[in-house]
Amino acid sequence: MRTIRIGAGAGYSGDRIEPAVELAERGDIDYLVFECLAERTIALAQQAKMKNPAAGYDPLLAARMTAVLPICRAKRIKIVTNMGAANPEAAAEKTVEIARKLGLAGLKVAAVTGDDVVAAIRETPRRLEETGTSTTDLGNRLVSANAYVGAAPIVEALAKGADVVITGRAADPALFMAPLIREFGWAMDDWDRLGKGTVVGHLLECAGQVTGGYFADPGVKDVGGLGRLGFPIGEVSEDGTLVVTKVGGSGGQVTAQTVKEQLLYELHDPATYFQPDVIADFSQVEVAEIGPDRVRVTGGTGRARSDTLKVSVGYIDSYIGEGQISYAGPGAVARGRLALDIVRERLALMAVKTSELRFDLIGIDALHGAARSAGAGEPWEVRARIAGRTDTLAEAVRIGNEVETLYTNGPAGGGGAVKSAREIVAVQSVLLPRALVGASVQILEA
Amino acid sequence: MKLRELAHSRTGDKGNISNISVIAFDPANYERLRRSVTVERVKAHFVDIVKGEVVRYELPRIAALNFVMHDALGGGVTRSLALDAHGKSLSSALLDLDIPDDEPA
Numbered sequence: 001m002r003t004i005r006i007g008a009g010a011g012y013s014g015d016r017i018e019p020a021v022e023l024a025e026r027g028d029i030d031y032l033v034f035e036c037l038a039e040r041t042i043a044l045a046q047q048a049k050m051k052n053p054a055a056g057y058d059p060l061l062a063a064r065m066t067a068v069l070p071i072c073r074a075k076r077i078k079i080v081t082n083m084g085a086a087n088p089e090a091a092a093e094k095t096v097e098i099a100r101k102l103g104l105a106g107l108k109v110a111a112v113t114g115d116d117v118v119a120a121i122r123e124t125p126r127r128l129e130e131t132g133t134s135t136t137d138l139g140n141r142l143v144s145a146n147a148y149v150g151a152a153p154i155v156e157a158l159a160k161g162a163d164v165v166i167t168g169r170a171a172d173p174a175l176f177m178a179p180l181i182r183e184f185g186w187a188m189d190d191w192d193r194l195g196k197g198t199v200v201g202h203l204l205e206c207a208g209q210v211t212g213g214y215f216a217d218p219g220v221k222d223v224g225g226l227g228r229l230g231f232p233i234g235e236v237s238e239d240g241t242l243v244v245t246k247v248g249g250s251g252g253q254v255t256a257q258t259v260k261e262q263l264l265y266e267l268h269d270p271a272t273y274f275q276p277d278v279i280a281d282f283s284q285v286e287v288a289e290i291g292p293d294r295v296r297v298t299g300g301t302g303r304a305r306s307d308t309l310k311v312s313v314g315y316i317d318s319y320i321g322e323g324q325i326s327y328a329g330p331g332a333v334a335r336g337r338l339a340l341d342i343v344r345e346r347l348a349l350m351a352v353k354t355s356e357l358r359f360d361l362i363g364i365d366a367l368h369g370a371a372r373s374a375g376a377g378e379p380w381e382v383r384a385r386i387a388g389r390t391d392t393l394a395e396a397v398r399i400g401n402e403v404e405t406l407y408t409n410g411p412a413g414g415g416g417a418v419k420s421a422r423e424i425v426a427v428q429s430v431l432l433p434r435a436l437v438g439a440s441v442q443i444l445e446a
Numbered sequence: 447m448k449l450r451e452l453a454h455s456r457t458g459d460k461g462n463i464s465n466i467s468v469i470a471f472d473p474a475n476y477e478r479l480r481r482s483v484t485v486e487r488v489k490a491h492f493v494d495i496v497k498g499e500v501v502r503y504e505l506p507r508i509a510a511l512n513f514v515m516h517d518a519l520g521g522g523v524t525r526s527l528a529l530d531a532h533g534k535s536l537s538s539a540l541l542d543l544d545i546p547d548d549e550p551a
Contacts, residue, residue: 268465358528389527429461
């Protein structure tokens with residue numbers, strides 16, 4: 001049976017680049033997919049685009065394309081990526097510019113647009129799924145609204161001969177499913193195969209997380225070669241059977257365990273995984289180790305897609321001010337607690353306006369609260385951390401200042417103070433009727 | 447016995463919801479996990495962290511459970527004040543869960 005080999009060249013925007021080069025050079029792959037767009041990333045990209053109309057795409061796009069384009073051209077590997085973020089057209093133009101510089105005349109680069117639905121959201125009030133409030137309440141704090149588009153426009157771009165397809169917001173699994181639909185001619189209502197294709201995309205989209213990254217636990221789950229972790233290859237058959245593997249000799253490991261962990265990653269009801277193209281069902285998936293670093297995955301399925309598309313709405317939520325300072329040696333915990341108490345008192349005395357405050361002792365209770373660390377023995381060092389939410393940046397700045405002044409006004413031996421204040425762009429979801437989202441494809445040539 | 451001896455685990459986040467998988471190292475222990483790692487126990491384990499509902503899904507074919515914990519991430523990863531806003535470290539906390547020895551294997 002014919003198989004297509006898809007490599008995952010990135011699991012997030014800032015991911016390592018050389019594992020993608022390794023995949024292109026030695027992975028014997030047909031497609032290289034870069035998934036680089038977290039929930040909030042596109043809202044931040046939209047802000048960048050508002051400041052500069054030529055910006056708003058992935059900051060590592062140029063570095064990634066420069067690294068892989070010549071190899072992919074030579075080996076006829078097609079690239080699919082959501083590095084377009086808030087500006088797929090500008091990302092495509094930049095890619096064409098890089099291709100020309102590299103002497104890759106004739107390279108076809110497609111931009112998929114239409115996910116930006118901010119106009120539709122501004123026009124008609126919609127319910128925000130998480131809080132149940134209306135989008136109109138966001139007023140001018142609304143930054144972005146992007147629908148998760150499916151595989152169809154990517155398939156269209158590939159059919160038009162694109163060597164590189166650059167999208168904005170698309171469902172992560174769709175980036176991987178589109179090549180399968182294109183190559184195998186899967187029907188867009190073949191829910192069983194689209195369900196299997198979703199399994200492929202879901203397992204590969206976080207790159208190193210299925211090849212031994214986010215997995216190692218020395219003594220219990222040992223993984224070798226994490227410094228040169230290999231990124232995954234999905235070998236997919238026409239019937240949707242998947243074998244997850246990686247480049248021979250690269251670091252990490254592909255085992256039933258790494259695949260199972262990633263299968264359930266960010267999954268809620270395994271039988272009902274909403275995607276733009278299908279409602280996928282992972283509940284009957286089976287995994288089997290069939291060779292070294294080769295795991296076969298079968299049993300995914302799906303049912304008819306829903307009438308709505310999920311829209312990720314980015315908005316300016318608040319500001320967060322933060323400060324940290326460390327204490328060590330005998331009595332470190334007591335001095336850390338004293339530091340927290342002083343800052344608590346200072347924020348009240350100075351009437352810093354906050355809607356939420358948090359006082360942590362890193363090393364004691366910052367991650368899971370105080371109960372779990374009680375009786376674990378006193379650590380050599382602790383780090384006091386104070387974070388608070390405010391309505392303005394100026395107010396947020398005052399929180400870190402009250403931590404920094406502990407240098408000369410606080411407990412003995414406080415060191416390494418840092419402070420920060422930042423605008424918080426948060427994200428909620430809206431469900432939008434499909435008819436209101438129209439994706440389109442433009443092709444540029446180098 | 448700690449859960450860590452029987453199972454491995456990974457945390458994922460979506461909005462203010464955290465999901466934690468519990469996967470048997472040995473599929474033969476799946477039934478034991480199903481009996482021991484109940485919604486009630488997981489809820490009690492995270493009583494100071496998870497404010498909302500906890501739902502458990504069963505995946506016998508991969509000998510795994512999936513816990514979906516609502517209102518678990520301080521308002522959600524994009525606005526939380528927490529040091530670990532994603533709650534990535536929650537899986538390690540769950541593996542500290544005590545599994546009663548008296549429950550038959």
